[in-house]
Amino acid sequence: MKTLSILGSTGSIGTQALEIAREHPNEFRIVGLSCHSNIELLKKQIVEFKPEAVAVFDEEKADHLTDELKADIPVYRGMDGLLKIAQLSDADTIVNALVGSIGVLPTVKAIEAGKNIALANKETLVAAGEIVMDKARKHSVKLMPIDSEHSAIFQCLNANAADGGNKMSYGKAVDDVESVTLTCSGGPFRNFKSIKDFESIKPADALKHPTWNMGAKITIDSATLMNKGFEVIEAHWLYGRDYEKIKVVVHPQSIIHSFVEFKDKSVLAQVGFPDMRIPIQYALSYPKRLANTASKPFNPVTAKELTFSEVNNELFPCLGFAYEAGKIGGTMPCAMNAANEVAVQLFLDGKIGFLGIAEKIKKTMDVLKVVKNPELDELLELDNDIKNDGFQVL
Amino acid sequence: MKTLSILGSTGSIGTQALEIAREHPNEFRIVGLSCHSNIELLKKQIVEFKPEAVAVFDEEKADHLTDELKADIPVYRGMDGLLKIAQLSDADTIVNALVGSIGVLPTVKAIEAGKNIALANKETLVAAGEIVMDKARKHSVKLMPIDSEHSAIFQCLNANAADGGNKMSYGKAVDDVESVTLTCSGGPFRNFKSIKDFESIKPADALKHPTWNMGAKITIDSATLMNKGFEVIEAHWLYGRDYEKIKVVVHPQSIIHSFVEFKDKSVLAQVGFPDMRIPIQYALSYPKRLANTASKPFNPVTAKELTFSEVNNELFPCLGFAYEAGKIGGTMPCAMNAANEVAVQLFLDGKIGFLGIAEKIKKTMDVLKVVKNPELDELLELDNDIKNDGFQVL
Numbered sequence: 001m002k003t004l005s006i007l008g009s010t011g012s013i014g015t016q017a018l019e020i021a022r023e024h025p026n027e028f029r030i031v032g033l034s035c036h037s038n039i040e041l042l043k044k045q046i047v048e049f050k051p052e053a054v055a056v057f058d059e060e061k062a063d064h065l066t067d068e069l070k071a072d073i074p075v076y077r078g079m080d081g082l083l084k085i086a087q088l089s090d091a092d093t094i095v096n097a098l099v100g101s102i103g104v105l106p107t108v109k110a111i112e113a114g115k116n117i118a119l120a121n122k123e124t125l126v127a128a129g130e131i132v133m134d135k136a137r138k139h140s141v142k143l144m145p146i147d148s149e150h151s152a153i154f155q156c157l158n159a160n161a162a163d164g165g166n167k168m169s170y171g172k173a174v175d176d177v178e179s180v181t182l183t184c185s186g187g188p189f190r191n192f193k194s195i196k197d198f199e200s201i202k203p204a205d206a207l208k209h210p211t212w213n214m215g216a217k218i219t220i221d222s223a224t225l226m227n228k229g230f231e232v233i234e235a236h237w238l239y240g241r242d243y244e245k246i247k248v249v250v251h252p253q254s255i256i257h258s259f260v261e262f263k264d265k266s267v268l269a270q271v272g273f274p275d276m277r278i279p280i281q282y283a284l285s286y287p288k289r290l291a292n293t294a295s296k297p298f299n300p301v302t303a304k305e306l307t308f309s310e311v312n313n314e315l316f317p318c319l320g321f322a323y324e325a326g327k328i329g330g331t332m333p334c335a336m337n338a339a340n341e342v343a344v345q346l347f348l349d350g351k352i353g354f355l356g357i358a359e360k361i362k363k364t365m366d367v368l369k370v371v372k373n374p375e376l377d378e379l380l381e382l383d384n385d386i387k388n389d390g391f392q393v394l
Numbered sequence: 395m396k397t398l399s400i401l402g403s404t405g406s407i408g409t410q411a412l413e414i415a416r417e418h419p420n421e422f423r424i425v426g427l428s429c430h431s432n433i434e435l436l437k438k439q440i441v442e443f444k445p446e447a448v449a450v451f452d453e454e455k456a457d458h459l460t461d462e463l464k465a466d467i468p469v470y471r472g473m474d475g476l477l478k479i480a481q482l483s484d485a486d487t488i489v490n491a492l493v494g495s496i497g498v499l500p501t502v503k504a505i506e507a508g509k510n511i512a513l514a515n516k517e518t519l520v521a522a523g524e525i526v527m528d529k530a531r532k533h534s535v536k537l538m539p540i541d542s543e544h545s546a547i548f549q550c551l552n553a554n555a556a557d558g559g560n561k562m563s564y565g566k567a568v569d570d571v572e573s574v575t576l577t578c579s580g581g582p583f584r585n586f587k588s589i590k591d592f593e594s595i596k597p598a599d600a601l602k603h604p605t606w607n608m609g610a611k612i613t614i615d616s617a618t619l620m621n622k623g624f625e626v627i628e629a630h631w632l633y634g635r636d637y638e639k640i641k642v643v644v645h646p647q648s649i650i651h652s653f654v655e656f657k658d659k660s661v662l663a664q665v666g667f668p669d670m671r672i673p674i675q676y677a678l679s680y681p682k683r684l685a686n687t688a689s690k691p692f693n694p695v696t697a698k699e700l701t702f703s704e705v706n707n708e709l710f711p712c713l714g715f716a717y718e719a720g721k722i723g724g725t726m727p728c729a730m731n732a733a734n735e736v737a738v739q740l741f742l743d744g745k746i747g748f749l750g751i752a753e754k755i756k757k758t759m760d761v762l763k764v765v766k767n768p769e770l771d772e773l774l775e776l777d778n779d780i781k782n783d784g785f786q787v788l
Contacts, residue, residue: 155660176683181694249694256694259665264679265689266549266672267665271653278660285658289570295659300575300643300650300702308694 002284005032005051005085005115007106008097010041012215013120013146013280017095018045020281024290032085034076039065046073052090055081057102079105086110093284096121097146099217100341101334101383104128108376111135118283120146122218122230123341126322127334127383129237131376143238144283148212149182149231150238151279152257152270154286157239180241181259182231183251184311185211187223190250192315201354203347211254211274220344224357225311229322233333236326243327248319250309255298272298317358321365330372332365334379338386339364342394363393396678399426399445399479399509401500402491404435406609407514407540407674411489412439414675418684426479428470433459440467446484449475451496473499480504489678490515491540493611494735495728495777498522502770505529512677514540516612516624517735520716521728521777523631525770537632538677542606543576543625544632545673546651546664548680551633574635575653576625577645578705579605581617584644586709595748597741605648605668614738618751619705623716627727630720637721642713644703649692666692711752715759724766726759728773732780733758736788757787 004021008014014035021028030049035042037058042065046054055076056062062077069075076084079102086094086106094110095118096103103121108128110117112135119125124132136143145151157177188208192198206223207216214222221227228248235246249259254274261267272278277295313320318340325336343360346352352360364386371378386394398415402408408429415422424443429436431452436459440448449470450456456471463469470478473496480488480500488504489512490497497515502522504511506529513519518526530537539545551571582602586592600617601610608616615621622642629640648668655661666672671689707714712734719730737754740746746754758780765772780788 155662251694256663256665259692259694261692262683264672264675264683264686265666265669265691266676266683267692268549269650269663269665271650271661271663272659275659278658281658282660289656289658289660292658297659298653298655298661300645300653301704303702306700308697310695 001027001029003029003031003090003092004095004284005088005091006030006095006097007034007082007085007103008036008099009033009045010035010038011097011099012213013097013276014095016277016280017097017284018049019294020277020284021049023294027290028284031090032088034082034085037061043068053085053088055085057082082106083109086115087113091115093118095284096124099215101127101337105380107132108135111139111141114139114141116142116144118144118146122147122227122234123337125234125237126230126337128376128379129233129333131379133237142286144286145234145238146280146283147231147234148274148276148279149258150234151282153180153235153239153260155270155282156260156268176262177239177241178261178263179245179247180235180239181247181249181261182228182235183254183256183258184225184228184248185209185222185254186250186252187225189223190252195315195355198315198354203350206354210252216348217344220347221340224318225316226318226322226340229319232319232322233326243323248311250311251306253304253306255303255306273303318361321358321361325365328370330370331374331379331382332368332370334382335364335368335386336361338383339394342387346394360394364391367391367393395421395423397423397425397484397486398489398678399482399485400424400489400491401428401476401479401497402493403427403439404429404432405491405493406607407491407670408489410671410674411491411678412443413688414671414678415443417688421684422678425484426482428476428479431455437462447479447482449479451476476500477503480509481507485509487512487678490518493609495521495731499774501526502529505533505535508533508535510536510538512538512540516541516621516628517731519628519631520624520731522770522773523627523727525773527631536680538680539628539632540674540677541625541628542668542670542673543652544628545676547574547629547633547654549664549676550654550662570656571633571635572655572657573639573641574629574633575641575643575655576622576629577648577650577652578619578622578642579603579616579648580644580646581619583617584646589709589749592709592748597744600748604646610742611738614741615734618712619710620712620716620734623713626713626716627720637717642705644705645700647698647700649697649700667697712755715752715755719759722764724764725768725773725776726762726764728776729758729762729780730755732777733788736781740788754788758785761785761787
């Protein structure tokens, strides 16, 4: 039996993780839950799963919930609350389904407390990949990716565990890996032919993802391909690959979730209808596989034709920014991520256009004085600084 | 360093196995070679690879070669010669690239001598799967499939070795397997719409395989889909799956070489341009992977659209015969195989039409009195009997 704390339990990933726990009561016990502000749903989750403690990031909502629950269980508040849930002594595995760089510190604290991490929060590895992987090795914790693409690679490597060695690696097969290829739906604008086509995009257009049903931030990131850029940086840290050996291919049907090429030119892929249930469950059940009656079985005959094409880097510059930031390293990926986070919110708020997202990121990267080998505090401070427009470009 | 004996060294699989040995002289030493009758090529192979002994199945050709080589190395003759090469004391791995049921006995004798088997000969498991797998477990030898489809499954399971347990199984993952799906190019006649279209097929038409370049027998088997039927029976024995859990899907591009569905509905696949080099090399290098500069790297962007469809069982009855024979078991698969072998030769010799192949197989299966749990001798006798038209249907 695994004991889980779920950070972000009211979101898309969090609610699916709880469905899995519901269906496998002998495999999982929920000991901690946290949400941003959706306390109505959190209350239902508390009644059903009976966690030992919960946290609400929004402090006013946290106080409401405290009043309502009348101290049956502790209700923690704000970032301190998240960190408490991330370090609950009874939890052996933390599901980090937070959105944004807010997810970095809870991951780090959970690793320091010896917890295994089922990681959906992309910004953790984008902003602080080196620090996080160093700590994961030092504390011998397992890092199980929830992203469909990284789960695909994880499964193709028949992942075993962090090896405690020089690089975080999954299974002996990692030494045999030549390259990984992340597939990418291309997002809702993949058929756009000219930069002009992007000028009139409204938030509602960008929130219509063709194949995956996800939260707002990640859906916009998927429309700009920044999401794929994040995954490139994550792949670098998770699988110890150089950026030259991490490829991206547009695959609009989202059936093949990623490819791993081995040194003998054999290629493995993980395949299925788009369904986050499968990678979430594998991250939770790893190294076991559990029955899954909720997902539709894959049938290649009912899948559409599978097609693949190159990314148009001119129309989707964010992917290139991520490669560039990843190769530069140091504080650059953290700055890029913070700028993106602010820019996406500005776009969702109608304050900038779709093309403004890439512009803001580029300006931020242009003015950043990169610090090599930053400490975690420096990264968090930089993140905060950019979000408060310390660079005056956002 | 592995020491290899190659049965069928002058054929398509055998020559590619030797190319791999040539490129990896620190990994492989050739200790035995055998061919049917192509002694000109065998002589070149002897000069280059310096085996300890060779065999020529055609006894007259064997005598020619003996005269020419002037007793530098032993030249064995006929089936006894094959068996000698299959059991050479210095060989740790036998590559069985023989065509037809002639491959059964060398596999069995090699297993009894404790050799690992890289198996391309389909008829071994079709005709005598239960006996062969029992012996493989008993002698703790590894069985590495060379077929692209079975190599795909083997790789998706991150195959380990025969487990010595109740069923031959590859890696712990086998318990998590829900089903396997073999892909099938559909052969040159996959677009035929009516049984009438098959009436005028000439051997030359059937020998034009759309995606794979192989020997004549297996190319005809691919055109009738009997080859896929053989693979279904092989999958049953190699991976311990019930026939209901072994599926076939037509995939004309031959890019996805097979699928494995796990119990959590995750699906893995092995992928690549059609190229037997990759599965042959993996069977030889297993459990390692070795560099492979000969094969073209897979690039999904340059692959055609990937499509999948159901097999038309009315137009391709041989696939159904194989399922039926496999489920009946006992002597039935051996009889089906022998009838197919004779019928394919009759077709290649212009003595029967394409549709006659399925007719002959069906008649043979109709008249067979099935014996359950046959001994190997009974199977070999039945095979011989059918080939000599003991049933008077061929």
